[in-house]
Amino acid sequence: MTRFVLGRIGFSTLIAVLLAFFTLPLLWLASAPLTSDPTYKVSVPDFTWENFQTILEHPYALPSLYNSLVLSVGTALVVVLLAALAAYALSRVHLPGRDVLLYVLLLLSSIITGTAAMVPLFQLAVDLQLIDSQFGLILILSGGLLPAAIFMLKDFMDATPKSYEESARVFGATPLQIVRHVVVPLVRPGLATIAVWSVANVWGNFLMPFLLLRDVEKQPAAVIMYTLYTEGGQANLRLLSTFGLLYSVPVVVMYLIVSKKYGFRFHGGIKR
Amino acid sequence: MFLVFPALWVLYLGLTNYRLTGVAAADPQIVGVDNFLTALGNPRFWNSTWLTVEFVAGSAVIGQAVLGFAIAWMLRDRRGPLRRIVEGIVILAWILPSAVVAFLWVALLDPGDGTLNAVLGLTDFAWLLDHPMLSVIVFNIWRGTAFSMMLYAAALGNVPPSHLESARLAGASGWQQLRDVVFPHIRGHVLTNLLLISLWTFNDFSPFMLTAGGPDGKSEVLAVHVYNEAVRNGSLGYGAAISTIILLINLVVAVFYLRLLRSKR
Amino acid sequence: MGVRKRSLGFTAVLAASGLALAACGQSSGGGGDAIELTIAQNAIAGGKNAAAAEFIDKWLIPKFEEAQKAKGKNVTVKFVPSGVDDEQYKTKLSLDLKSGKGADVIDIDGIWAGEFAQAGYIKPLSELVGPEADSWDGWQQIPEAVQGMATYEGKKYALPVGTDGRVLYFNKPVFAKAGLPADWQPKSWQEVLDAGAKLKAAGVPVPIQINAGTAMGEATSMQGVLPLLAGAGGEVQKDGKWTGASQPLKDVLGLYQKIYGGGLGDPRLQQDAKGRDKSFQRFAEGEVGILMEGDYFWRGVVNPKDGIAKMDDRDQNVGYALIPAMEPGKGIRGQDFVSMSGGALRTVNPHSKHPKEAFELLAFTLSPEALKEEAKNGSVRVTPRTDVNKELLAGDPLLTFISEKVLPLTAYRPPVAVYPQVSVALQEATSAVVGGTTPDQAAADYQKKLEGIVGGAGNIAS
Numbered sequence: 001m002t003r004f005v006l007g008r009i010g011f012s013t014l015i016a017v018l019l020a021f022f023t024l025p026l027l028w029l030a031s032a033p034l035t036s037d038p039t040y041k042v043s044v045p046d047f048t049w050e051n052f053q054t055i056l057e058h059p060y061a062l063p064s065l066y067n068s069l070v071l072s073v074g075t076a077l078v079v080v081l082l083a084a085l086a087a088y089a090l091s092r093v094h095l096p097g098r099d100v101l102l103y104v105l106l107l108l109s110s111i112i113t114g115t116a117a118m119v120p121l122f123q124l125a126v127d128l129q130l131i132d133s134q135f136g137l138i139l140i141l142s143g144g145l146l147p148a149a150i151f152m153l154k155d156f157m158d159a160t161p162k163s164y165e166e167s168a169r170v171f172g173a174t175p176l177q178i179v180r181h182v183v184v185p186l187v188r189p190g191l192a193t194i195a196v197w198s199v200a201n202v203w204g205n206f207l208m209p210f211l212l213l214r215d216v217e218k219q220p221a222a223v224i225m226y227t228l229y230t231e232g233g234q235a236n237l238r239l240l241s242t243f244g245l246l247y248s249v250p251v252v253v254m255y256l257i258v259s260k261k262y263g264f265r266f267h268g269g270i271k272r
Numbered sequence: 273m274f275l276v277f278p279a280l281w282v283l284y285l286g287l288t289n290y291r292l293t294g295v296a297a298a299d300p301q302i303v304g305v306d307n308f309l310t311a312l313g314n315p316r317f318w319n320s321t322w323l324t325v326e327f328v329a330g331s332a333v334i335g336q337a338v339l340g341f342a343i344a345w346m347l348r349d350r351r352g353p354l355r356r357i358v359e360g361i362v363i364l365a366w367i368l369p370s371a372v373v374a375f376l377w378v379a380l381l382d383p384g385d386g387t388l389n390a391v392l393g394l395t396d397f398a399w400l401l402d403h404p405m406l407s408v409i410v411f412n413i414w415r416g417t418a419f420s421m422m423l424y425a426a427a428l429g430n431v432p433p434s435h436l437e438s439a440r441l442a443g444a445s446g447w448q449q450l451r452d453v454v455f456p457h458i459r460g461h462v463l464t465n466l467l468l469i470s471l472w473t474f475n476d477f478s479p480f481m482l483t484a485g486g487p488d489g490k491s492e493v494l495a496v497h498v499y500n501e502a503v504r505n506g507s508l509g510y511g512a513a514i515s516t517i518i519l520l521i522n523l524v525v526a527v528f529y530l531r532l533l534r535s536k537r
Numbered sequence: 538m539g540v541r542k543r544s545l546g547f548t549a550v551l552a553a554s555g556l557a558l559a560a561c562g563q564s565s566g567g568g569g570d571a572i573e574l575t576i577a578q579n580a581i582a583g584g585k586n587a588a589a590a591e592f593i594d595k596w597l598i599p600k601f602e603e604a605q606k607a608k609g610k611n612v613t614v615k616f617v618p619s620g621v622d623d624e625q626y627k628t629k630l631s632l633d634l635k636s637g638k639g640a641d642v643i644d645i646d647g648i649w650a651g652e653f654a655q656a657g658y659i660k661p662l663s664e665l666v667g668p669e670a671d672s673w674d675g676w677q678q679i680p681e682a683v684q685g686m687a688t689y690e691g692k693k694y695a696l697p698v699g700t701d702g703r704v705l706y707f708n709k710p711v712f713a714k715a716g717l718p719a720d721w722q723p724k725s726w727q728e729v730l731d732a733g734a735k736l737k738a739a740g741v742p743v744p745i746q747i748n749a750g751t752a753m754g755e756a757t758s759m760q761g762v763l764p765l766l767a768g769a770g771g772e773v774q775k776d777g778k779w780t781g782a783s784q785p786l787k788d789v790l791g792l793y794q795k796i797y798g799g800g801l802g803d804p805r806l807q808q809d810a811k812g813r814d815k816s817f818q819r820f821a822e823g824e825v826g827i828l829m830e831g832d833y834f835w836r837g838v839v840n841p842k843d844g845i846a847k848m849d850d851r852d853q854n855v856g857y858a859l860i861p862a863m864e865p866g867k868g869i870r871g872q873d874f875v876s877m878s879g880g881a882l883r884t885v886n887p888h889s890k891h892p893k894e895a896f897e898l899l900a901f902t903l904s905p906e907a908l909k910e911e912a913k914n915g916s917v918r919v920t921p922r923t924d925v926n927k928e929l930l931a932g933d934p935l936l937t938f939i940s941e942k943v944l945p946l947t948a949y950r951p952p953v954a955v956y957p958q959v960s961v962a963l964q965e966a967t968s969a970v971v972g973g974t975t976p977d978q979a980a981a982d983y984q985k986k987l988e989g990i991v992g993g994a995g996n997i998a999s
Contacts, residue, residue, distance in 0.1 A: 011346065015358065018343065022361045022414065024387055028379040029372065040378065041385035058583040106467075107522055108279040110475045115499045116515035119290075119508055119632065120281035126636045143275040148468060155464055159430070193422070196367065204369035211629055214638075216581065216618045225371045227584030227620035230837055230845050235375075235814070239584075244372040251367045292631045293652035294954030378811070401808050486752045487808030488968055504624050504754075505958060506631075506652075 029248065032241035039237065051242040060216060060224050061243055065250065067134070068220035071209065072202035074138040076195040079145050083194060084187075086146075087153035088179055092162075102151060109147040118211060125212050132214040140212065141202055149194045156190040157183070192258045203251050221247045283519075285512035292506035300509065307513030317514070319489055320497040321521075324474060326405055327412070327493045328525075332473035335413035337465060340420025345450075348428050359421070366418030374481035377411050381482075400483050404491035408479040415478065420465055427461035428454070466529050474522055494518050571611045572891050574898055577630075577640035581620030588916040590618050596910055601901050605894075612894060634658035637888045641895040642902075644698065647686040647880045652954035654689040660887040661692035666896040675903055678922040686949055687882050695884035696903055697921040702876045702943035703764050704857045704935075705729070706828045706835075708820060712856070715739035715826070722858045724865055724873065726768070726792055729827065733801040736826035743803045743825045745796050746816045749967040750807035757807075758960040759877055759950075760829045762967055765789040767875040767948050768862040773959060774951040778998035779991050782980035788863055790966060790976035797971045804971045814845070821846035829860065831879075835935045836918060857935055859942060869948060876947040880921070919944070955990055962986040 032038035033052070034045035055061050090098055111117060121140055130136025160183065168178050184191070206222040213219055225247060228239045286307055290300035311317045343362065347355045365373075380387050383398040399407045431454050439453045455462075477495045479485070485492030485500055492500065494514065502511030576593065580586030598614045605612040617640045619626055627649060633639035635658065645653060653659045662670035671693065676684065679697060687695040709719045715735045723729045729745065736744035748761040766772065771785025780786060796802040806812045806819075817838045819825045828834070839848040839855055848854060860875055862868030868875040883902065885895045901907060908925045912918070917933055919940050920926055930936040950956055966983040970976055988994050 014346065015354070019358065019361060022365055024391070025373075025376040025380045025414065026361075026364070027387060028376050032379070039385050040382040042379065042387045042390070060581070060583060103526060105275065106471065107519055107526065108275055110471050110522055111282055111515050111519050112275060112279050114475050114495060114515050114518070115477070115502050116285070116508070116512045117278050117282050118502075118628070119285065120278035122632045123281075123636065124278055126638070131638065143278075146275065148471075151464070151468065155460070200367040200369075203367075204371065206371065207625075210621065210625065211632060214617065222369060222371060223621070224584070225369075226622065226625075227581045229585050229620075229622075236584075236845070240375060244369075244375060248368050248372050251369070252364065255363065255367055291656075292628060293649065293658065294655045297631070297635065297652075297656035297658075398805060398809070400810070401805055482810070484752060484810040486750075486810055488751065488972065503628055505961070 029241065029245055032237065033245045037238070038241055051238050052246075054239060055242050055246060058239070058243075060219070060227075061221075061246070063217060064219055064221040064224040065246065067218055068203055068222065068247075069250065070134055071138060071141070071220050072199040074134070075141045075145065075202045076198040078138060078142040079149050079198045080191050080195050082142070083146055083149035083153050084184070084191060085179070086150045087157050088183055090150065091154050091157035092165075102147070102154070105147040106151055109144055113144040115207070118207060121208065122211055131212060132218070134213070134218055137209060137212050141205065141208060145198050145201060149198065153187070153190055153194060156187050160186045192261075196255055196258055199254060200251055282512045283516055285509055286516040287513075288509045290509040290512075292502075292508055294506075296509075303509070307510045308517070310510065311514055311517060316489060316492070317497065320492050320494045323405060323491065324493040324495075324521075327409060327476075327479070328470055328473045330405075330409040331412035332416070332469040333466060335409065336416045336420045336469050336473075337462075339413060340417045340422075340465075341424045343417070343421045344424035344428055347425070359425075362421055363418045365414050366416065370478050370481065373415065374478065377407075377414075377482055381407055401487055404483050404487060408482060408491050408493075411482060412473065412476065412478070416469060416473070420469060423461055423465050424458070427458040431457045463529055467526055470525055470529070471522055474518060474525075571613065572894055574612060574614045574642065574889075574891060574895055575617050575640035576614060576642040576898060576902075577617040577619065578644045579619045579621065579623065579626045581618035585620035588914050589911070590616070590620070592911045592914065592916075597902060597907060600907075601898055604901070605897075610894070614898065631656070631658060634886065634888075639886050639888065641886050641889040641891065642883060642899050643886055644881055644883050645695070647697070647882050648950050648952060648956060650687065650689050650694055650882060651952040651956070654694055655954050658887070659694050659884050661694055662696075662885065662896070663693070665885055665887055665889075666892050669893075670896060673900055675900065675922060678924045680921075680923065680944065682878075682944075682947065682949060683880065683921050686880055686952065687884075689952060695882035696899060698881040698883045698903065699918055699920055700878050700880035700944065701831045701833065701919055702878050702939040702947050703760055703829060703831050703860060704876065704939070704943060705860055706820070706830055707856045707858065708823055708826060709854045709856045711736065711739075711741055711823050711826050715741065719856060721856060723861045725861050726863050728861065730792075730795055730799075730801065732827065733796065737801060741824065741826045743806065743816070743819060744801045744827065746802060746806070746820070746825050746828045747793070747796060748807065748813065748816075748829070749793055749797065749802075749804075749964075749971045750812075751961065751964045751968050752808055752810050753813050754964070755957075755960060756813055757964040757967060759879060760831060762789060762963045763877045763948075763950065764829065764860050764875055765792060767869045767877065768860060768867070770862070770867050770869055772869060772948070772951075773956075773963070774953070775998065777996075779959065779987055779996055781984035781987055781997040782977075783998070786966075786983065787976050787980050790970045790979050792863075793967050793970045794976055798973075807968070807971055817846040821848050832919065832936060832939050836916070852934070857938065859946075868946075872946050874946055876943045878944065878947040878949055958990045959987065962990060 027042045028040070031042050031045045034047050035043065036046055036048045036050060090102065112121065125131050125136055125140065128136065130139070164182050164186070165178050168182050173181070204222055206226060209220050210223045225240070225243060228236045228243060230236065287302055287304055288300045289296050289303045289306070291297050343358065347358060381399040383389065383396045388399065389395065389397050435453050436449060439449050444452065475495050477499060479491055479493055480496045480499060483491040485496040498511045498514050501507045501514065578586070578589060578593065580589040582590045582594070593616045598616060601614055602612055623646065627646070630639065630643065630645065634653070635656070645659070650659070673696070675696070683697050683700050684693070687693055687697050705723070707721060712719060712721060715738070717732055717735060721732065723732065733744040748757040750757055763773065766785055766789050769785035769788040771780055771783055773780055797804045806816055809815060816825060816828065817834070820828050821839055835855070838844050838846050839851045841847055841849045841851050862873055862875055865873045883899055885892050885899060889895045903921070905922065905925050908920045908922065909929060912929050917929060917936060919936055920929065926940045930940050962983055965986070966979045969979040969982065984997070987997060991997065
């Protein structure tokens with residue numbers, strides 16, 4: 001009995017410490033935007049709306065959030081669609097050297113999401129006349145995310161039983177129909193996870209949009225965030241904290257919706 | 273197309289003396305393995321490599337994977353609000369944009385005004401100066417644990433409860449249950465998890481936003497080293513060469529994981 | 538060389554795509570001879586350098602279009618804002634210029650002139666625009682030294698947009714507490730150190746803040762090593778030879794040792810990634826006695842209106858003094874006082890399809906009327922033109938001081954491509970000294986690094 005009580009206490013303490021660890025850094029984001037002259041100190045705010053007012057009047061702030069949305073949702077769609085098809089194919093068709101291919105792609109993807117790839121990607125965009133095009137940027141961003149997405153989804157597909165598909169095939173369904181009506185529903189939480197992962201990745205990406213988009217009216221929030229500094233590079237905390245909050249809200253809302261609607265886990269869909 | 277081609281281009285750039293500006297921008301020359309030799313003879317590069325190993329081992333392999341697994345394990349039988357809240361907050365740390373997160377941590381660790389010092393009752397303890405690597409490692413654990421947690425939560429869901437039950441009846445301790453029953457079931461997931469988080473952490477650039485690699489290069493992991501060389505210094509060829517080296521290290525690590533976890537089957 | 542060939546190919550493609558862009562751009566209507574120009578600066582409304590961005594949008598562009606219309610030309614101008622870190626701005630601009638893109642009129646930092654010219658990213662104005670570039674009437678108003686910033690290998694590549702100067706700021710109330718005069722003007726380094734000792738005795742936490750270390754980046758060079766080096770009679774590069782572990786450099790590092798080893802400065806502040814911001818904040822809070830900075834500090838940091846570390850009583854409480862040479866007469870050119878200056882340049886993109894009109898726009902941005910108008914919304918700064926400065930700076934004591942007392946004795950950085958790397962090596966040397974290395978050792982290490990950067994000992998003055 002005491003062991004059980006001790007266990008409970010230990011468990012609760014652990015959870016409390018964990019929650020504190022993960023919550024502590026977030027406090028600043030809650031307090032600073034509402035403070036009229038914020039520093040790095042977390043303090044009880046004086047509940048001013050002035051900072052929000054300033055951001056609303058900022059010529060690029062709100063449009064940039066819309067741009068972020070376009071870019072990240074676009075990329076997520078491309079990534080989810082292509083990754084699902086590729087992962088399904090790789091999971092079901094036994095090609096020689098398929099795992100090696102996947103690992104090579106994964107390694108290459110790590111190099112092109114790094115800084116050193118900015119020149120090749122820039123030149124590539126120039127070459128294909130994709131400079132200043134959100135569509136082009138979506139393709140380039142997708143390229144970097146796809147291998148990891150395929151990798152994660154393939155695991156997923158491997159875990160789904162093949163029996164459903166076989167019975168569908170017996171009834172004369174085409175492969176695409178099988179994917180749509182049998183596989184997709186089975187792996188839906190996984191697709192949702194990949195989608196959120198892609199969105200979060202693109203949402204925070206600064207370098208590529210900055211380099212590849214010309215028109216400031218097309219720039220996403222990550223880029224605008226970097227402009228809230230002074231001539232000498234000092235941070236304008238008033239605007240930064242407020243914009244940071246507004247900038248974070250959409251991803252959080254999206255996560256909540258997705259997790260409510262589709263579940264948000266890797267394999268939970270199937271109970272064995 | 274958007275992947276293989278630019279990646280090969282980076283490998284090629286690594287063999288040139290290409291620079292952002294100056295003569296070498298107008299007319300870059302192939303210099304072969306010169307960049308690699310320079311890197312290998314550069315104490316800064318070795319410093320960065322060592323820090324990166326610390327960073328990956330500390331924050332990804334030990335931090336994220338272990339903490340992620342621990343959370344998943346503790347919450348495995350729970351449903352309801354507690355689980356949702358814990359998972360929600362951990363995931364929040366994962367999906368927030370990195371520019372915002374950087375500010376949160378700067379505010380947290382600030383010596384004068386920082387929340388952490390206020391909580392611990394310390395004054396003027398400069399975390400980012402005195403313990404830059406520790407700060408960066410803890411930061412990355414905070415940032416990335418969600419992925420491991422979700423993966424392991426899913427994996428644990430696949431361990432048949434009946435196996436655990438029979439192990440418990442046979443008198444196996446918690447640790448034995450983990451090792452003998454749970455681990456064999458989730459071996460594949462451990463592999464996927466370690467592979468991905470190591471890879472991501474190797475290429476993670478976010479320490480730059482906390483410390484800019486400083487003080488005096490004490491937190492300059494390789495990804496930050498590449499940025500400092502390629503963007504701040506304009507040595508694109510050299511930066512590309514370092515990227516290639518990172519790629520090779522990643523390759524070795526991946527092969528290592530594969531060997532380690534496959535051979536036991 | 539493969540890279541080179543490619544980019545030539547791109548140019549052709551680009552010319553075509555540029556045309557397509559122009560066609561689907563603004564409502565150029567039926568006028569077939571409509572000219573579209575773009576002007577880019579590292580400024581953005583609501584963010585970095587917001588005042589400059591607003592000025593271009595609200596005044597400069599309408600006025601210019603109007604003036605062109607009066608001449609019977611249909612010109613539309615579009616502003617391309619940016620507003621990011623200088624390094625990132627430079628990266629993007631370089632990539633743009635390399636592949637034949639970018640706005641028609643562009644801003645660059647003066648110190649990039651050499652590397653951009655070497656890379657072929659910018660071209661001499663007379664080649665690009667024609668003789669009117671050299672006969673521009675503004676040149677007569679621009680001091681020789683400021684013109685030098687825009688000159689590379691004897692050719693003018695750009696027009697200077699402005700300049701600045703460095704001084705020693707001090708906090709008058711803090712000085713009063715330590716028994717120091719409000720009209721302080723040190724004549725040697727020793728006098729600065731003496732003042733620091735008095736401030737320390739009076740309990741000022743950071744008596745002297747002279748930037749050191751790599752975390753502050755170029756701010757360490759411009760507001761630290763270089764003005765001090767000039768004060769010790771040295772230059773990073775002279776007559777094509779670089780200065781290695783010379784006596785002046787050792788003197789400079791020795792001063793760093795005295796400040797940071799002697800408890801007159803805060804070594805930790807120099808390592809902090811946000812150290813410069815914090816030093817400003819602490820100056821405003823009265824915790825820093827003496828601070829070496831450019832006029833940006835006055836305009837943008839402690840400015841009571843919109844500074845990032847506002848001081849409501851700036852005009853009364855912030856003092857400034859010339860940076861003294863090590864000893865009177867020991868500075869470069871035998872000067873008693875020294876300073877360093879930088880500044881921006883504005884030029885025409887070599888790929889511009891309308892270089893003549895682009896130059897007209899460029900010259901218009903530097904006309905007296907435009908410069909005066911730009912200063913109206915509160916962002917007064919030192920312009921390159923002496924005629925404008927006289928009138929414009931009259932209301933601002935510090936800027937007048939800079940323009941009249943500092944600019945005549947200032948020096949500029951060598952506008953060559955390897956300078957940024959040399960600058961980093963200098964920062965590392967100061968960092969080592971602050972960390973406890975002896976000045977001699979740090980200077981020797983610097984010399985070794987320098988040899989690697991500038992291509993051997995042959996390029997270093999012995």
